[in-house]
Amino acid sequence: MAYAMSLAVLADPTRRRVFERLRAGPxxxxxxxxxxxxxxxxxxxxxxxxxxxxxxxxxSEGARRIYSIRREGLRELRDWLDTFWxxxxxxxKQEAEKSRGAEK
Amino acid sequence: MAYAMSLAVLADPTRRRVFERLRAGPxxxxxxxxxxxxxxxxxxxxxxxxxxxxxxxxxSEGARRIYSIRREGLRELRDWLDTFWxxxxxxxKQEAEKSRGAEK
DNA sequence: ACAGGATGTAAGTTGTCACTTACGGTAAGC
DNA sequence: GCTTACCGTAAGTGACAACTTACATCCTGT
Numbered sequence: 001m002a003y004a005m006s007l008a009v010l011a012d013p014t015r016r017r018v019f020e021r022l023r024a025g026p027x028x029x030x031x032x033x034x035x036x037x038x039x040x041x042x043x044x045x046x047x048x049x050x051x052x053x054x055x056x057x058x059x060s061e062g063a064r065r066i067y068s069i070r071r072e073g074l075r076e077l078r079d080w081l082d083t084f085w086x087x088x089x090x091x092x093k094q095e096a097e098k099s100r101g102a103e104k
Numbered sequence: 105m106a107y108a109m110s111l112a113v114l115a116d117p118t119r120r121r122v123f124e125r126l127r128a129g130p131x132x133x134x135x136x137x138x139x140x141x142x143x144x145x146x147x148x149x150x151x152x153x154x155x156x157x158x159x160x161x162x163x164s165e166g167a168r169r170i171y172s173i174r175r176e177g178l179r180e181l182r183d184w185l186d187t188f189w190x191x192x193x194x195x196x197k198q199e200a201e202k203s204r205g206a207e208k
Numbered sequence: 209a210c211a212g213g214a215t216g217t218a219a220g221t222t223g224t225c226a227c228t229t230a231c232g233g234t235a236a237g238c
Numbered sequence: 239g240c241t242t243a244c245c246g247t248a249a250g251t252g253a254c255a256a257c258t259t260a261c262a263t264c265c266t267g268t
Contacts, residue, residue: 004117011115012226013108023188029245042227044246063235063244074188081182084127084175116256133215146257148216167214167265210268217262224255231248238241 002054003080006073009053014038015046019055019069026059026068106158107184110177113157118142119150123159123173130163130172 010016018032033043047067050056054073059066114120122136137147151171154160158177163170 004120007111007115007120011111014226016108016111030243038226039228040244041229041246045226048246065245069188071188074185078182078185081178081185084173084178118256134213142256143258144214145216145259149256152216169215212265212267214265215263218260219258220260221258222256224253226251226253228251229249231246233246234244236241236243238239 002073003077005053006055006077009049009055010077012046014042015049018043018046019050022056022067022069026066028061028064028066030064032067106177107180109157110159110181113153113159114181116150118146119153122147122150123154126160126171126173130170132165132168132170134168136171 010019014036017036021027021032029040029043029047032047033040036043047056047058050067051058055070056073057068057070059068114123118140121140125131125136133144133147133151136151137144140147151160151162154171155162159174160171160177161174163172
């Protein structure tokens, strides 16, 4: 059920840009917001959403909050996508298709 | 860039339910809309969105329009997800982390 | 040709959400 | 202590998108 939240959270372009920036390594909010066309509070809100979805980790370092990618949070979404490649399912689908008749 | 559209399209719960129903095989709009808490036109609109994103195929069979999953449409999203597991990237990230010292 | 079923599309409404500004809190430096 | 930087949160606003109803279109029987 968590893959639904991952999809919803990653669907927003700005939020996705923040998430992708974290691929280069852990970053404080300042660095994540720099250069983006939105305000820093907006980035904070996006980070909260990412955190609630389990997609990022948060760690305090003095006055800074360091965010980093949490790969585990992506696993459910990945698994869900894989269900569309499942062999048994594909076989069933092809069989149903074949026994159907003609196309177009 | 197509993975962005896939994310946006699959983020909607109702649209995702329609898409998941197609796992059982090709279906006409009628069958897809049956039992859903929304009207049939709503399902039609969702199918258009899925089609524009390349996630489903459409085939005419008499008066019916038969929709089916198009797995190719999911590949970019799948590849994008994989970039977060990429080994070379992880190595780079760990190295950058190690040789850090100064940031900002 | 007409009726009925199946589907796409137009137009309008409403809720949600991403954004902004303003403010509060904490940590580090002078 | 005071100031400044860093960050989260509250409140309000505007745009978009998912939905509805109504209508247009195409196909199939009779």
